Amino acid sequence: MKTCYFRPLALCAVLLLTATPGFAGAEDVRVTDPWARASIGVNRPGAAYLTLHNTGQDDVTLTGVTTPLALRPEIHLTSTNAEGISSMRRAGDITIAAGESVSLEPGGLHTMLMQLQTPMQEGESFPLTFEFSDGGTVTADVPVLGLAARGPLE
Amino acid sequence: MRLRTIQLILWALALAASLAYGLLIWWPENQKTTAETQFTARFELTDHQGITRTQADFTGRWMLVFFGFSNCPDVCPTTLAEVAAVMDGLGPDAAEVAPLFISIDPERDTPEALAEYVPLFGAGITGLTGTTQQIEQTGQGFHIFYEKIEEAAAPGGYTMGHSSQLFLFDPSAVYAKSWQYGTPAEEILADLKEQMEQW
Numbered sequence: 001m002k003t004c005y006f007r008p009l010a011l012c013a014v015l016l017l018t019a020t021p022g023f024a025g026a027e028d029v030r031v032t033d034p035w036a037r038a039s040i041g042v043n044r045p046g047a048a049y050l051t052l053h054n055t056g057q058d059d060v061t062l063t064g065v066t067t068p069l070a071l072r073p074e075i076h077l078t079s080t081n082a083e084g085i086s087s088m089r090r091a092g093d094i095t096i097a098a099g100e101s102v103s104l105e106p107g108g109l110h111t112m113l114m115q116l117q118t119p120m121q122e123g124e125s126f127p128l129t130f131e132f133s134d135g136g137t138v139t140a141d142v143p144v145l146g147l148a149a150r151g152p153l154e
Numbered sequence: 155m156r157l158r159t160i161q162l163i164l165w166a167l168a169l170a171a172s173l174a175y176g177l178l179i180w181w182p183e184n185q186k187t188t189a190e191t192q193f194t195a196r197f198e199l200t201d202h203q204g205i206t207r208t209q210a211d212f213t214g215r216w217m218l219v220f221f222g223f224s225n226c227p228d229v230c231p232t233t234l235a236e237v238a239a240v241m242d243g244l245g246p247d248a249a250e251v252a253p254l255f256i257s258i259d260p261e262r263d264t265p266e267a268l269a270e271y272v273p274l275f276g277a278g279i280t281g282l283t284g285t286t287q288q289i290e291q292t293g294q295g296f297h298i299f300y301e302k303i304e305e306a307a308a309p310g311g312y313t314m315g316h317s318s319q320l321f322l323f324d325p326s327a328v329y330a331k332s333w334q335y336g337t338p339a340e341e342i343l344a345d346l347k348e349q350m351e352q353w
């Protein structure tokens with residue numbers, strides 16, 4: 001899946017639909033509350049948020065993310081220090097213990113969508129595929145809300 | 155007569171010493187108050203319509219000031235969305251509040267770039283930018299910090315780290331309050347209304 005963005009979009013979509021089954025860990029991961037804010041064109045990075053629930057008996061480790069929407073999607077962590085200075089960096093691998101969940105939400109973790117291929121338009125949605133260390137993937141359909149959205153739709 | 159003069163001089167010296175000591179104790183505290191909590195908003199920048207603006211254009215209104223950059227996908231739109239919710243919540247009193255977004259990324263944030271950005275929050279936010287030097291001076295005046303961070307995949311190869319508080323200035327442009335990043339709009343709105351009532 002890592003090489004997905006070097007292939008035509010149509011092939012990419014086929015891969016997204018077929019790449020999941022057969023992995024005990026990743027297939028127990030459920031996604032809730034996906035959302036993203038609209039982008040202004042394609043020149044500025046976007047961000048996507050959601051919660052990943054590990055409903056299985058084994059820990060899973062999130063290692064990467066892909067989407068046909070952006071050439072360089074990455075999981076980022078925003079942190080704010082004691083002086084009130086915020087910055088973001090790559091989050092690295094994220095382990096979700098059995099029965100636990102991890103939220104990607106403003107000011108914490110987010111999927112940073114760099115080098116957008118198409119603008120993120122309010123009312124549309126896009127697939128986001130999370131890759132786990134066991135080789136499994138989980139794909140969520142992320143609705144795009146307005147730029148001034150404050151959270152997922154109820 | 156001569157003894158009395160010496161006595162007077164000694165008393166004067168003692169008085170001067172205790173005054174100096176008192177001043178020494180009181181001074182740093184007072185300096186700190188002046189520097190950190192009593193500062194006045196000061197800037198000369200260009201707004202997103204290309205018009206030169208200073209704090210004088212906004213005095214008479216409360217100013218809600220946030221520093222950020224339009225290539226920021228997380229902290230900045232999140233805060234501006236909260237600001238938009240605060241402005242909505244103010245109802246008719248919104249006319250007394252000027253929300254300002256000051257770019258700390260003058261390289262990418264031209265007035266034209268800000269014109270694509272701030273109106274989308276629909277809250278009457280004024281976007282402000284300037285030359286690198288103008289932004290530097292503004293940052294110093296507001297006691298804020300910002301830095302470039304390498305990020306190869308981002309436009310221009312960098313992203314920014316920056317002070318993420320939301321600042322409030324009273325109608326005479328004097329610092330009133332700040333909120334840490336992540337403070338919900340409801341809390342900001344309640345604080346702001348209280349300040350406006352007390353004014």
Ligand SMILES: [Cu+2]
Pocket residue numbers: 076077088089110111112227228
């Ligand atoms: Cu990021």
